[in-house]
Amino acid sequence: MNFVAALNDTAAKNLQVLEENIKQSIAEDPFVFEACAPLIRGGKRLRPMLFLLCANAKKDLPPEKTMPLATALELIHTASLVHDDIIDTSKKRRGVETANSKYGAQIAVLVGDYLFAKAFQLVAENNYDSQVQLILSNLVKNLCVGEIMQDRSLFAVPTMSEYYTHINLKTAIFLSSCCRLGAIAAEMNSREIENLTAYGSGLGLAFQIIDDLLDFFGDERITGKPHGGDLKSGVITLPVIRALEISDAAQTLKKIVTRGEITKTEIDAAIKIIRATDAVDYCRTRAEAHIESARVNLPATLKISIALALEKIADFVVDRTR
């Protein structure tokens, strides 16, 4: 079951309406529908649900005010996943074959572009103001800059600060923008808006750190991916950065992760080296600190049901197994 449905009844109901809206948003062109429908299915809907929870945190807004933007956020997220998969060796995403693997790179590029354009169209035709457009276009831009930076430094060990820049651009800004857009929709005051933005940012940093950890140590039956996928594609993340700082075998680990090609045996060796250090605890502690910062930033002025739901999402982010 989707974790959001478990939050509370309103969230479950909103999620249902959202699913319908997402489906309709891609129904215009039959081929686009055929290509997108499997990709759209089965996401966690974390981003639109964060927006919807924040938007309804003071009083329930009519769905026609919130659903187009919620849908746009999920379309942008899906578009970025489709484009991520272009080179990514993984042939599956959300449990189904990627657009790239099924239709080829060119179609995958175009389907992603279509989803981006559709997102901006939804926002334009529902008369959201230019502040909303600006937050959306900025978040897509930041997403791209984050991915470009990461792609430019494959098989190179980032500094801690570079790692944080990547995950901020790639994930935290997206999640914090969802919360910010919700707070704006709810007509909160500027302090509440900043606080919910900070909540989303802490959530996003923790989310990405846990994601990076799960890539090494997640339950493969649940993640559906073999361990060390990031390493294989040259993306060096926090567990490695930490292990390189303190492991006796740092030289060996560094050789493995920076050589540019990496075998299954080497991935296993790298994981063994990382596991022998405090890297797992270190990552968990960092993630928990970001979640704590998210939590303390939750305004006390929200409806209790929403505050609880946002707390539960924070729990989910550090406790999740995929």
Next chain:
Amino acid sequence: MNFVAALNDTAAKNLQVLEENIKQSIAEDPFVFEACAPLIRGGKRLRPMLFLLCANAKKDLPPEKTMPLATALELIHTASLVHDDIIDTSKKRRGVETANSKYGAQIAVLVGDYLFAKAFQLVAENNYDSQVQLILSNLVKNLCVGEIMQDRSLFAVPTMSEYYTHINLKTAIFLSSCCRLGAIAAEMNSREIENLTAYGSGLGLAFQIIDDLLDFFGDERITGKPHGGDLKSGVITLPVIRALEISDAAQTLKKIVTRGEITKTEIDAAIKIIRATDAVDYCRTRAEAHIESARVNLPATLKISIALALEKIADFVVDRTR
């Protein structure tokens, strides 16, 4: 020299300001600038110049009102070229190595996404209204649908009507949207807006037909591309469609263009078959008819200098050699 600079002094001045704006629009991130700058250079700037001419067709608008949108139009066009090149075998675009060939497909995808996002950001932060956003997002969507349709039917002979759908979605809607946005910026009445939209549409259809013709018969020293590039990548265009209708060697031609692989010798054979028919004249006649329709749609209420410039652009489209 850029053809637009030859139109009149105001156009030449506007073009200069536009070039500066385009350069600044990608200057924010150093790597994006490095990757985009060569791609941005050397375009014809047909789309933003159409917008600027129409926008200034009643009286000169202040550049701060028009330049952000003009820049956004060129960024969208460039983004679509970058994404086109992902699979396209051509390693050069606008005379320089493509982003794909230089940095790899993933970076090319992301740079294109960045340019799309930057375009929407420019529009959002300069307070263009949601009508503008809607026209822009629709044009990107149509561009994608057109390309998707084309990519889905590679090495298959389209009907005449399918061909027209492709070139309408791919090119005519873009050019007509530029004119429409200009007419709206100039606060023209609805009849003038529709007429300028029709001008852009006729121009776009003619432009694409001539493009498709030049792909077979253009001066290779000027186009910089070997003949038959479309055929090689499976895109079957008007010259072939026409030749298949009337050539005695239609069966041979059909075999060549639909087999899925095509040698240099076969391309030469195909060109010989096409040239033996009336296909070249046929395409020119069609293009000229669309240009004529563009011309008659030019409202009589425009400033004479602008009307003349738009006429010259119409001439350029059918007379150009690349």
